[in-house]
Amino acid sequence: MKRRINARFSLIAAVGFILGIFAFYELLFGEFYFGLAVAIVLAALLIFCIIKRLGTWKVVLIGIAFALAGFCWSGLYYLNITDDACGISVSVTGRVTDLGRNGAISNIYYLEDCRDDNGRTLAGRVRVYVDDGSVLSTGDVATVSGTLDSVYPVKQQVNTFYLRNRVRYELRNGGVVSVHAGKLKLDEKVRKYVYDVTFDYMPDNSGTMYALLTGDRNALDETSELAFSRAGIVHLLAVSGLHVGFIASVLGFALSRLKLRPLTECAIIIVPLLFYAYICGFSPSVMRAITMLVCGYISRALFSKSDMLASLCWAALISLAVCPYYIFDLGFQLSFLSVFGISTLYYPLNRLLLRKKVNKHLRRICDALFISACCIVATLFTLAANGGEVAVFGVLLNLIAVPAVSVAFVLGFFGLLPWVFHYLMFAADAFLQFVLRCAAAVSELSFATFSFKTAHISAIVVIVLLFAIGGFLHLSKLGKKIFYPVCCFLLIFSIIFAYIPRRADNNAYVVYGSDDSVTVAAVVGDEAIVVSDFSDYSAVSEILGHIGKYKVDKITLFVARSSLARSEVIDAVKNCGADTVYILDSVDGLKLTDKFGDETNVFYQRPNTCVGETLKVRSIFDGELCAVNITLDKTDICLVYGTERSSSVLDFGINAEFYLLEAPCESYSSAKVKTLTPYQSGFPCNYGANKYGNFTIAQKGDTIILSFR
Amino acid sequence: MKRRWIAVIFLFVFVLCISLSGCKEDFPPYEEEKSEIMPPQTFTVYVCGAVENEGYVTVEAGETYLTVLELAGILPQSVVPQLHTYPVDGSVTELIVNYSDGEQIYDCINADNLLIAERLGVEGLPTEIVELLADYIAEFGAFHNKQQLKTALGEYAEEYHYRFFISEENYEKAD
Incomplete structure (x- = not known):
């Protein structure tokens, strides 16, 4: 009789470990419900298995043990990396x-x-x-x-x-x-050598080759990276299976003449591979590839067969043991999900192809297409949930790009050898130039990428769905009739749910930019305001993204210190649908009245006057703009400008719940008022954006809630 | 079977205790901070002189003196003081609003001024107006609000009421 789930020890261990990591992460925010739910479910499963005398109680116990291990290790790791040096x-x-x-x-x-x-x-x-x-x-x-x-x-x-x-x-x-x-140091010397050789012998694509060989994209120009990304082939720049596989195969070929035992061969190969990983900074993708390779060797030596899924799970366990918080890295997720997609979806597709008895060459093309499609299907929802764009032509372009980049990599690798071998770099340059031209041509198409919103749960549903399609979940006919429609429904529902605008719940979202400027968005009912210097692009983008989640009919922008506003930020903001713009400091250096066009009204707000009814914004002057007070129903949030004059704002009798300062100020801590600043200080009631990230201030009844999500 | 149960549960609890030992009371670090909304701070200002409704005006912290004047009722003859754009901070508790005839600005006169009560001449005021006010003071005592002042002025109320103010010491709200 077939088991319901074709599980592996490594799979149970990896899933348990990941659940433990998430349980601890949620605990950091005071949310113990996730951990409690996981503990209750696992404990109930264990008790059920023991009562029913099922052999699977050992499997559940492994899951519990690794969940606890993941939880404890995340906690220890967090405590180890946390220090409170403040200013x-x-x-x-x-x-x-x-x-x-x-x-x-x-x-x-x-x-x-x-x-x-x-x-x-x-x-x-x-x-x-x-x-x-x-x-x-x-x-x-x-x-x-x-x-x-x-x-x-x-x-x-x-x-x-x-x-x-x-x-x-x-x-x-x-x-x-x-x-x-x-x-x-040794790795720095190697990377410097690689950089110098690529720079000297590859006039057009030295940055791309350097990224291919070392995984460091610092030398890659933005245009090329964007072209690769929009064309759906940016994964080729991450040092992973393609690169490690080539090195292993070269070494394997060299050692095959010695007819060594698999484990001995593995022990010899792993040394240069680990050195290569050392050069690449032990990135998660290269560690995944090396771990999977070693697992493949071990399983072939011990069991005469290798299992991709088990190798992937061991690779995940080892990577997360090094750093549990890699699970939150999008690159890590995409890298592992791509291989998960291949390990689950590829074999059923391949079997389908074999049944069709197609031509050998056509089968090879189909194989390559299937591998690419498996990666895209597995990563599609994860990418969308994280706001990424999905490349439409990635599947097709990979057919050309993968072989071309592989050849370029091989040529570049041997081109690092001294003397005449450097001239191989010219050939590599030609291949990379061809790939770049294809990527650029595809990326210029307006429909090259598409994006859609979805909830994060959809990524979990896809993993479970692929697990079932891959044959690891054995369902009865009735089970299949229920399981697959339910999964599809959940996927569709998660997309629809992401598009439903939320009802505004009287909140303000505070983002500190890289230039220490503060941007605040407040939403009450169907009205939203943004108060900012409009000097930091990413902060303003994040704020507009936050407003985009709500059903808002009216958006008002308040430009606090227009002398600091940057033209490119204003250009990004002018299409947000703002009805009115107020310039608070009466200086319109950027000619905002012209930038916003006829559909938006631009006004100069009179000093010390209040604008708005449900959401009020008052500019406060003492000769120049020194503060902006936002009233969110019953809550006051005061943005204070200028570190020298900031303490005088307390004398204006505003009595705000939160003061948003440019730097910590002792007089505020003496007055025991809550302050938000770019950097954490040792003052009580102070919250630094470098420690807490972005802030959400919500009013629920007579309670104000400050949260850090 | 029982022993297995006991062993499993004991192991679970033991590991949980080990993992939770060392927890600090200020952990978790990113837990939501909740606080009660503070009742808004209010300020009361006594407004008199060239306004529609003399008396006490209460505003919340953050409002300006212009709001105070608007609540008291600005007249066409009112001269809005320079501090009208400043936020109310409790430093000014009595605001006397002067008046203008379009050309010059004049100080308001205290209706309970001794000169009026003694029927002596007051600069800028016709004698009959002084007589009317003095008669009222003689009969009913000091003025306590604008309503009494307007009653005393009779047909001259519209033209002259804004030229006077009732001091805070004498003020009593009209019935």
Whole structure:
């Protein structure tokens, strides 16, 4: 008799571990319901299996054990990466890494092996923003003074870049005190060598080849990256199975003459592969590929067969054991889901093809198409749920791009060898140029991509659906008649649900931009307002995205300090459907009256006057604009401009529930009022955006709720 | 069977306790912060002089003196003071609004002024007006609100009522 679920130990362990990670993540926000629900369901299953004397109780116990392990490990990992350095004036001495150095140069450096001026070693790397014009090189040992803050990679949006690169601190207002030259580490030397060779011998596509060989996209120009993304072939730039498979096959071919045992061959191959992973910074995709390769060797040696799904699950377990919060990385999700799609959907499609008895060459083309389609089907809903665009022609373009990029990679790999081998780079350049031209041509089509909204649950439904289609879930005829329609209904419902605008519940959404400016959107009923300097594009985009979730008939924009407004941000905002724009500081340097056109009314708000009925906005002047007070029904939120005058706002008798400041101010903590600032401070009642992310202030009855999601 | 149950449950509880040990009371870090809405701070200002309704006006913090004047009723003859754009902060508790005839600005006169009560000449006021007010004061005592003032002025109420103010000490709300 067939088992209902064709499970594997690794699959149960991976699912349990992931559930444990999510349970801990939800607990960070005070939501213990998810963890409680998981615990109750697993405990009930275990008790049911024991009562019914089913052998599957061991499987459930494994799931519980790994769920607990995932929960505990996430907690320990979180505590290990959390430190509360807040606004400490310090000098830090450390070594400049090559993170972000090969390729596009910026004034952001990452220092490692850092010590502060008290000789205390700082765990992890320090991100330094140098604004005094100094230029540092990789390997230099620099002393930089500034203001040190902890980075908080785990919050509503998990910053996996910081986690992957072990960045723990950020130094603001950095000024270089001293520099002396140092040495490059082995991986930095290799990457520098690769960069130099590609730069010298590939005039047009050095950035692309560098990304192909090392996984570092810093040298890739934005146009090429956008073309690859819109054409649906950006996955080729991530070092993964394609690259690792080639290296393994070259080494395997070389070792095949020795007729070694599989495990011995594996042990020899894994050394250069791990070195390659070291060069690529141990990214999740390369670790996935290497782990799957090793699992394949082990299972062939022990069981004479390999199982892709089991290898994938082991790879997921190992990657999440390294860092549990990789699960929140979109790249990680897409990488694993693509292979999951192949491991589940490909074989049924392949069997269908075999039954049809098609021509050998046609079968190869169909095979390639199927693999591409499996990846797209598995990742479609995850991409859509995260606001990404789906490439229409990805399936077809992969037929050309994958072989071309593979050849380019092989040529580029051998082109790294010294002497005449470098000239292979010219041939690689030609192949990459061909791929880039195809990608550019496809990406220019207006219908090259499409996007749709969907709830995150749809990704889970797709995983379960693919699991069933792949034959891992054995259902009776009646079961299939119920299961598949229910899954399809859930998918359709999750799309429809995402499009239904929510009823506004009297809330304000606060976003601090990278330039420390604050943007606030408030929604009450069918009316929304946005108060901002309109200087940070991503902050304003996020705010408009937040408003887009609600059914809003009237949008009013308030330009606080129009002298700071940027033209490109205003251009992005002018199509949002705003009926009215108020310029609060009476300075219209950008000629906003012309930018917004005839459909939008642009006014200058008189100083110290109030606009609005349900949502009120009052500008407060003491010679110049010093604050803007937003009244959200019974809640006042006061945006304060200028750090020097900020304490005087308290004397204006506004009595706001929240003050949004440009920097922490002691007088507010003495007055015991709640403040939101760009950076966390040690003052009580202060919430820093670098720690908490974005803020939602909601009013429910007579209660004000400040949440961080 | 029982032992298996007990072992499993014991293991579960043990591991749960281990994992929860070391929890701090301020964990979780991103839990929602809830607070009660504070009752709005209010300020009361006594407004008199060239306004429609003399008396106490209460406004919430954040409103300006212009709102105070609007609630008191601005007349065509009212001279809006310079601080009208400033938020009410409790520093000004009595606001006397002067009047203008279109050309010049004049200070309002205290209706309970001793000069009026003693029927002495008051600059800018005709004698008959002084007599009317003095008669009223002699019969009924000091003026306590604008209504009494208008009653005393009779047919001259429209033309002259805005030229006077009732001081806060004497003010009593009209019935």
